[in-house]
Amino acid sequence: xxxGFYFDAExxxxxxxxxxxxxxxxxxxxxINFRRVYExxxxxxxxxxxxxxxxxxxxxxxxACNHCSKPVCVEVCPSGAMYQRPEDGIxxxxxxxxxxxxxxxxxxxxxxxxxxxxxxxMTKCNGCYERLAVGLKPVCVESCPTRALDFGxxxxxxxxxGRFATIAPMPPEIFTAPNIVVRPNPNARQGADRTGRLxxxxxx
Amino acid sequence: MGFxxxxxxxxxxxxxxxxxxxxxxLFNKLFAGGTPEQxxxxxxxxxxxxxxxxxxxxxxxxxxxSPRRAINAVFRVGRSAFSNEVFFGGGFAALGLLGWIxxxxxxxxLGTSGDWMIMSLTSLTFLFSLAFFASMIxxxxxxxxxxxxxWMTPVAFTVTTLLGGSALASCLFAAAMPVQTGLSLFCxxxxxxxxxxxxxxVTLKQAASLLExxxxxKRPTDLCPHFATWMAAxxxxxxxxLASWIWVLLTKDGLSLTVGLAGVVIVLIGEMIGRGIHYQxxxxxxxx
Numbered sequence: 001x002x003x004g005f006y007f008d009a010e011x012x013x014x015x016x017x018x019x020x021x022x023x024x025x026x027x028x029x030x031x032i033n034f035r036r037v038y039e040x041x042x043x044x045x046x047x048x049x050x051x052x053x054x055x056x057x058x059x060x061x062x063x064a065c066n067h068c069s070k071p072v073c074v075e076v077c078p079s080g081a082m083y084q085r086p087e088d089g090i091x092x093x094x095x096x097x098x099x100x101x102x103x104x105x106x107x108x109x110x111x112x113x114x115x116x117x118x119x120x121x122m123t124k125c126n127g128c129y130e131r132l133a134v135g136l137k138p139v140c141v142e143s144c145p146t147r148a149l150d151f152g153x154x155x156x157x158x159x160x161x162g163r164f165a166t167i168a169p170m171p172p173e174i175f176t177a178p179n180i181v182v183r184p185n186p187n188a189r190q191g192a193d194r195t196g197r198l199x200x201x202x203x204x
Numbered sequence: 205m206g207f208x209x210x211x212x213x214x215x216x217x218x219x220x221x222x223x224x225x226x227x228x229x230l231f232n233k234l235f236a237g238g239t240p241e242q243x244x245x246x247x248x249x250x251x252x253x254x255x256x257x258x259x260x261x262x263x264x265x266x267x268x269x270s271p272r273r274a275i276n277a278v279f280r281v282g283r284s285a286f287s288n289e290v291f292f293g294g295g296f297a298a299l300g301l302l303g304w305i306x307x308x309x310x311x312x313x314l315g316t317s318g319d320w321m322i323m324s325l326t327s328l329t330f331l332f333s334l335a336f337f338a339s340m341i342x343x344x345x346x347x348x349x350x351x352x353x354x355w356m357t358p359v360a361f362t363v364t365t366l367l368g369g370s371a372l373a374s375c376l377f378a379a380a381m382p383v384q385t386g387l388s389l390f391c392x393x394x395x396x397x398x399x400x401x402x403x404x405x406v407t408l409k410q411a412a413s414l415l416e417x418x419x420x421x422k423r424p425t426d427l428c429p430h431f432a433t434w435m436a437a438x439x440x441x442x443x444x445x446l447a448s449w450i451w452v453l454l455t456k457d458g459l460s461l462t463v464g465l466a467g468v469v470i471v472l473i474g475e476m477i478g479r480g481i482h483y484q485x486x487x488x489x490x491x492x
Contacts, residue, residue, distance in 0.1 A: 038491065040420070063491070072348050078286035079276035099276050100269020103286055109348045109490030120269035169420035171490030175348050191420070198421040204491075 002069065002089035003127055004154030004179030005141075006161050007062055009188050011148035014039060014060035021143030022064070022125070032114045034125035035064040035140050036204040040169055040189070042196030057187035058199065061167065062149065064140065065112035065125040066178030067091045073104035073113050073124075082113065082122070085129070089154075089179065092126040095119070109171040110178070111204075127151065154179040168193035207480040215264035216340065217364055217475045219293060221468075222257040223333050224369010226300065228392060229253070229376060230330060236391075238381055246380035247307040253372070254301045261293065288339035296332040303329055337365060344482075350417045351424050351485040356410050360482070363406065364475045366399040371445065371471040375464035393449045400439075400446055407435050407478075419489060428484045434477055441474035 014037055022028070022035045043056030071091045073082045081098035084091045093104075093113065098121035104113040105122065113124045128138035136142065141149045150157060161181045165173050168189040170182075189196055198204070207213065229250055233243065265271040278294075280287040303325050311318030341358045370392040377392070411431065414424045425431070445467045452459050459467075 036491075038421075072346065076284060076286065076346060077280065078284045078290065079273070079279045081276070097273070097276055097279075098270065099273045101267065101277070101286065102269070103343075105492075106486050107346045107348050107488065109488040109492065111488075111490075111492040115269065117269070122269075169491060171348070171419070171488065175489055189420075193420050194418060196420060201421070 001087070002067070002154050002179055003132075003152065004067060004089075004157055004181070005064065006150035006152075006157045006181045006183075008146075008148040008183040009059055009061065009167060009185035010183055011146040012037075012060045012062055012185075013146060013148075015145065017143050017145055018062050018140035018149060022138075022140045025128075025139040028123075029116065029118065032116060032123060033204070034112075034114065034123075035062060036111070037062045037200075038169060038204055039199035040196045041199045042189075044195070057189070057196070059167075059185040059187050061170065062140075063110060063170070063180075065091060065127070066110055066176070066180045067127060069177035069179060070175075072107045072109075072176050076103045076107050078103070088127070088129065088132070090127040090129055091124070092129070093122050093124050095121055095123065098122050109175055154181070157181045166191040168196060169198065207484070209267065209480075209483040211263050211265075211267035212483060213476050213479045215260045215267075216361075217368060217472060217479050218256055218260035218263075220337070220340065220361060220365040221368025221372050221472065221475075222253045222260070223296075223337050224365040224367075225253050225372035225376065226250075226296075226329075226333055226369075228369055228373030230326070231391070232373075232377065242381045244307075246376060247304070249376045249379045250300075250307075251304055252376065254297060254304055256372075257293075257297045257300070261297065285339050285342035285345070289336065289343050292332050292335040292339050296329065296336045299325065299329040299332055337361075348488045348490070349486060350489055351414070351487055352482075354413065356406050356413065357482075359402065359406050360410075360478065363399045363403045364478070366395050367403065367442065367471055368468075368475055370396040370399070371464075371468045374449075374459055375461065375468050378459045378461045378464040381458075393446075393453055396446055396449065400442055403442070403478075404439065407439075411435075414485070419487070421491070422487045424485050424487060427487060428481055431481060434481055438474045438477040441470050441477075445470050445474075 016037045019033055019035045019037055026034060038061040040061060041058035043054060045052045046055050067090050071084060074084055079097050079099050081094045082104050100121040102115050105115055113122045116123045131138060138151050141151045158181055161183060164182055165180050167182055167184050168191055170191055172191050265274050268274055277290045278287050281291045306322060311321060341361050344352045344357050347353055374392045417424050448463060
């Protein structure tokens with residue numbers, strides 16, 4: 001079985017409760033965020049006949065590790081510390097084995113593996129598998145006040161929400177086959193979009 | 205990333221230069237030759253290659269967050285390019301050092317068996333050097349890193365191997381032979397001149413390709429806004445060394461050890477500038 005996330009860009013208000021709940025539950029330091037909320041915005045003036053109209057857009061993308069089916073972090077890892085659990089497809093890191101080379105960090109297009117300088121090795125979202133074991137959802141999912149997040153067997157999520165998986169600024173799925181379903185915001189741009197910009201670069 | 209990754213900058217440039225220098229020394233041994241005394245001096249001078257390679261590995265461990273666990277890096281030999289790099293690099297250093305000790309001690313007392321052992325050891329060391337070189341290139345062929353995943357990265361690494369290797373080998377030749385002639389003089393200079401032209405070509409192509417790479421939130425030109433300035437400095441350094449070598453060729457004096465050492469240091473600094481930019485250009489196809 002393969003687990004994955006669902007993200008509803010229509011419901012997300014960018015409150016970042018998911019990010020903070022994860023940070024609190026995992027006791028993460030200031031610079032480490034297993035889940036991050038990206039603010040993607042843009043727009044311009046567009047000539048329509050004799051008039052000009054604005055095309056301003058802005059929306060949020062809450063994202064953590066997508067526990068990819070082709071995880072590049074696992075492929076490049078020299079020690080085997082980064083691995084995919086066979087029982088649920090969750091990609092996690094064995095912190096007792098990791099040497100802290102950061103090659104996974106250089107490779108992951110979702111910025112999921114995060115280097116903890118104090119610990120001297122990588123850390124990352126593990127889908128809160130200890131909570132899953134007792135029938136709970138990951139803390140980011142349960143904390144979301146708008147129910148914009150879900151987590152579960154990816155085929156169940158796809159049956160319920162569809163197979164759409166990429167909005168800007170996410171990378172094309174072809175690279176790592178991420179296990180995520182996204183419900184796009186009406187303003188959401190496709191993955192190949194180049195018209196927007198990151199509104200909170202210093203934050204993420 | 206970038207120059208903050210100085211342990212990797214030092215490691216990759218020095219290690220590649222030692223591979224190139226080893227190839228030159230082997231080439232000289234097989235095809236150029238010299239008097240028996242000169243060959244023996246060259247064999248002894250090669251200790252510098254192995255010590256530099258070992259020092260570069262020691263520096264590389266400073267990049268690791270947990271250097272005490274460095275041995276874990278070989279756990280995925282055959283499946284991870286990083287593991288292959290450490291395995292073949294470590295093997296190359298160990299075999300090279302063993303070969304140097306054998307050269308120093310001599311195996312004359314073993315007769316033809318000694319010759320056979322030396323030939324086997326040399327062949328194995330050469331194979332490990334090739335595997336080490338290939339795995340260093342493979343390590344940076346990551347499909348999610350568009351600034352590295354192209355034909356220019358392998359060519360740039362090859363150019364460093366040839367440039368740094370030629371400079372280092374010429375220094376060793378200068379230490380072994382006061383006046384170099386034939387292959388040991390003309391070949392390193394020729395290869396260095398060709399590598400210089402190749403490096404210039406790759407850099408120009410890279411500069412053009414960086415303008416075409418873009419994600420929704422990242423552009424490599426933002427990651428390295430002073431690309432042109434750094435590369436100009438790099439080529440000024442490389443050209444200075446090349447010009448000094450051509451002068452040596454014209455005056456027919458042979459390369460002195462002092463000029464050779466200065467050349468090695470300047471070439472390595474030039475290549476380290478290029479490597480720093482390589483790391484500075486790390487970005488993915490997505491959010492980072």
